[in-house]
Amino acid sequence: MSVQLETAQKILLDLVSVMPKEQVVLQDCWRRILAETVIADMDFPPFDRSPLDGYAIIAEEVAGATPANPVTLRQIDYVPAGENPSKPISTGTACRIMTGAPLPPGATGVIRLEDTVSQEERVSILSGGGAEKNICLQGEEISQGEEVVAQGTIINTGVMGMLAALGKSRPYVFRKPRVALIATGSEILGIDCPLVPGKIRNSNSYMLSAQVAEAGAQAVLLGNVADNIDEISRFLETAADCDVFITTGGASVGDYDLIGEVYKKMGITLLFDRVSMKPGMPVLAGIRAGKLYIGLSGNPAAAAISFEQLVRPALMKMGGRKVWWRPQIRAVLASPFMKKTGAKRFVWARCWQTDANILVEPLHRQGNGMLKAAIRANALIVVPENSPPLSAGTEVEVILLADA
Amino acid sequence: MSVQLETAQKILLDLVSVMPKEQVVLQDCWRRILAETVIADMDFPPFDRSPLDGYAIIAEEVAGATPANPVTLRQIDYVPAGENPSKPISTGTACRIMTGAPLPPGATGVIRLEDTVSQEERVSILSGGGAEKNICLQGEEISQGEEVVAQGTIINTGVMGMLAALGKSRPYVFRKPRVALIATGSEILGIDCPLVPGKIRNSNSYMLSAQVAEAGAQAVLLGNVADNIDEISRFLETAADCDVFITTGGASVGDYDLIGEVYKKMGITLLFDRVSMKPGMPVLAGIRAGKLYIGLSGNPAAAAISFEQLVRPALMKMGGRKVWWRPQIRAVLASPFMKKTGAKRFVWARCWQTDANILVEPLHRQGNGMLKAAIRANALIVVPENSPPLSAGTEVEVILLADA
Incomplete structure (x- = not known):
């Protein structure tokens, strides 16, 4: 037939x-195809947190602070990353806070360390504008219940990090x-x-x-x-x-x-x-x-x-992929392809971009050997059935090969 | 500093x-970087061989054969693939030959089986033109002593096949x-x-x-x-x-x-x-x-x-690669990038080709999280230092990410 x-x-x-599907340890999942749709079972970040080292404060209280006219607050707590704040912030108080630490209740902004001077239990804010921007809000990247990655996704760099953040230590892959x-x-x-x-x-x-x-x-x-x-x-x-x-x-x-x-x-x-x-x-x-x-x-x-x-x-x-075909583009022949074509023909080729357009050149020595052409090829020219010889300058269909 | x-x-x-460098079994070498320059220690093909099943003949003797006017020869030998011919071809004789088998001395062409009729020790050639093209000549793809693959080459599909053909079963890779x-x-x-x-x-x-x-x-x-x-x-x-x-x-x-x-x-x-x-x-x-x-x-x-x-x-x-940088192209912003830029900035983006040009769009939610943007990104927009906000339609430099 x-x-x-x-x-x-x-x-x-x-x-x-x-x-x-099978479960595979996350470390071995790079470039595998996800066989489950991952729904976040948590917010991410999981709590309001500080993106920098500094002081958690009430933003409007310090908004006008300048080096000449600082606002001085009483430091009532100290939250390193990984710890939880024990006291809420109220008028006139601040909390020393580290990058990644949870914001104390009542705080509405963070002043970076470089914009403060501290002495014993007092801290002077030297520059107070925009403090409310220095918060990563709970769920600002992902909300609990949100679809984060769909079945059939290739596990790339970003997906790896996301699955780790969600504790998907052994995801299902195909x-x-x-x-x-x-x-x-x-x-x-x-x-x-x-x-x-x-x-x-x-x-x-x-x-x-x-x-x-x-x-x-x-x-x-x-x-x-x-x-x-x-x-x-x-x-x-x-x-x-x-x-x-x-x-x-x-x-x-x-x-x-x-x-x-x-x-x-x-x-x-x-x-x-x-x-x-x-x-x-x-x-x-x-x-x-x-x-x-x-x-x-x-x-x-x-x-x-x-x-x-x-x-x-x-x-x-x-393998569970959604896209089965290689990317295909149109390119201009940089040198002629002299053979007449009966049945649809695929020609090993090298293609490259110039300022004006994308050029493609059939590679030599692809008769019975082909291995030599395949070493250098980054594309296949698709010659439609019943084509005459193709002269340089002809626009042709080109399949892009990744493996080059 | x-x-x-x-x-x-x-x-x-x-x-x-x-x-x-280290030696690795060829099977595990795909996408590794070759740490030696491979010189062919043999011709490839290593002998003149037949690319098809048929009869080895003297090409000029049968050139005029047609179904109405066949040329009949005496079959003197039979060479399956992997065997060696025992008798040379001389005027009036032919040798049954299989795809990949060595051509007998004296033969200057091969007629494919479909263009012959055989009866006992006789074979009639029904179509005799172009028989001389049906030979893969020794060394036509690679000559002994030729540099076949250079150090630093990524071992792709073609290189894998080539190294196997040359018996490089444990090549040096970095x-x-x-x-x-x-x-x-x-x-x-x-x-x-x-x-x-x-x-x-x-x-x-x-x-x-x-x-x-x-x-x-x-x-x-x-x-x-x-x-x-x-x-x-x-x-x-x-x-x-x-x-x-x-x-x-x-x-x-x-x-x-x-x-x-x-x-x-x-x-x-x-x-x-x-x-x-x-x-x-x-x-x-x-x-x-x-x-x-x-x-x-x-x-x-x-x-x-x-x-x-x-x-x-x-x-x-x-790792021994010759190219250290990702491919970079120019593309047109499909949507604005509103931030002012002080230090050179890299923006996760999605880029795609239209009939007219290559478009690129900054992805949302790349603040502190970024993982979400990285899942979808296939490019990074490079915003030069001290740039104003960029409006849609601005041409920008784009780094192409493979891992997407």
Whole structure:
């Protein structure tokens, strides 16, 4: 079954569902996806507090104070951070207060230490304007009962701090999808093996492990296996706790292209085995017992693009994200792209901003190798189907890659 | 010592040096920084190979073949992937060849299987044009001796695949700087503690742990400690294997602001204790025996911005990166920023692209709290020193934050 790219994307996105939630210690939650909507069970700040070291006072009493005409008050208490005030402020009194300490009842402002002179139990206020601004009011940042962070939010720097402030020491996050990676091909060696004639090392599993991690999922590298239906099936049956099984190699037409046969033998329902795109046309997808099976090309260029376009969005959805697609912009070709395009094509490219506009340049050497182009690429040019060669200056659609 | 922001940045960048290198298994190297320049010790592909399943032939012999006028050859060999050809191709002969298999000597092209019909030891070529293009030439992607990836490169998807192809199973990467995080303040509780009056939880260490991770370094959370010189010193002496020690709290003027005293007691040379910026003016830096000590404000807004502007670039340099600064662009204010600015100011903001230009909007509630703004921010507006209030439509400098 050969399908259009958009059809293949929809088939996979419709089939996968969001992972179950799990509790993870906050320290390990950076960049995880929140699986609960966090409602504040408290005000924040939890009490009126002083944002600076100084004196809590009644603001209107000192408003006119100047160095030439200070207002002198009696110090009746002293509140370090972490302690609670014991006496209320009344006319003619002040309370020494530290940054972060709770304001005593009756106080309506704070004068910073630098604007005071103290002697024994007396304090003279030398500058009294704006004292009422020097209070952090209870609940001014968050009110109890307020929705603070929504399910599906990426836990960034700010969310980390917020969850800590609210005591969410083990928030619920979506479990990362586990993705088994298997390189098939009798010509493939493990990366620790010395090279022998006719063989190459397993670069695909490592490239894909980075793509899997970038999609917020967890790669499980199962190694490489020869072109043999029974062996490949055995590998695919081992990692029973994985959610997605990706093979590379054996995906196109030919008598050693075995993944279709493997699926048949294993009772995996084939969803499609060819997608209208370039590179990455040979790609199989199947489903069995809720697990997704993907057969990518053994060609790194094709495997990477098929993953980008088909597997990544599905993993993003499984991981509980709200946005499954990379940002896309329009840019101007800085150099021509000379090939005619039949099926929709993705071209590794480098894009940059000038004063006038955003330029993009296709990278060289992306034929069968592609790894070299992928090292430098920060974007993919999307060439629509049935396009003529594109001259420099043409405006094109560009997908921005973060991993560069 | 109060210094300008640019001076403080330079002081820290000049003092820190790049971390030593370490070998890490490739699987764990994604987003690490390469500490060696990788020179290819082989050609890639390592041999002329077939990019498809078909027949290796002499290209000019079959160039004119059509379905009506096929060229029939004798099949003399069969090379699966991972095997080596045993016989050279000569006039009138062909070799069945699989994707990824080495080309036999004498062959100058490959005809794909779909364009052939075979019967016993004979194969008829039905379409013979362009066969010479169906070869991946030895070294066409990489030549032996070529510099493939430079020291200081971030190991992205493409680099991962490339290192695997070259058998770099344990590349040298720069050790991540280890950053100890300590929250000081008698009002601070651990995040697992029930809240009691006058106390708040330690949000700063968690917020900073995410900032540290985003700067490619490793956070070591040491917990929280009361406002006590001896206790804080003891905490700072514990994590001897850390490279940078960051405290929050006790950094501004006042008798409970202890970090300056702690540095004195510990023999840490003070570099500065105040930086002209907002928020984040109270910030100390010191050095002792090659280790960096940073005292940030206890105010999350100030701590986050001081870290961004002062600590992050230093950690990026220590981690072996070539680029220490975030990308910066110009954008147009979508809503006014009403405050007058004395010292250079950083404002949490959200920026987005329209058809016409890039807009940016300051986020609300960034006073003392900031965490709420930081959750939504994807940018920081840089307001130059001594700026008047800025009206909507003003063009401003914007730092792009990735972590959003």
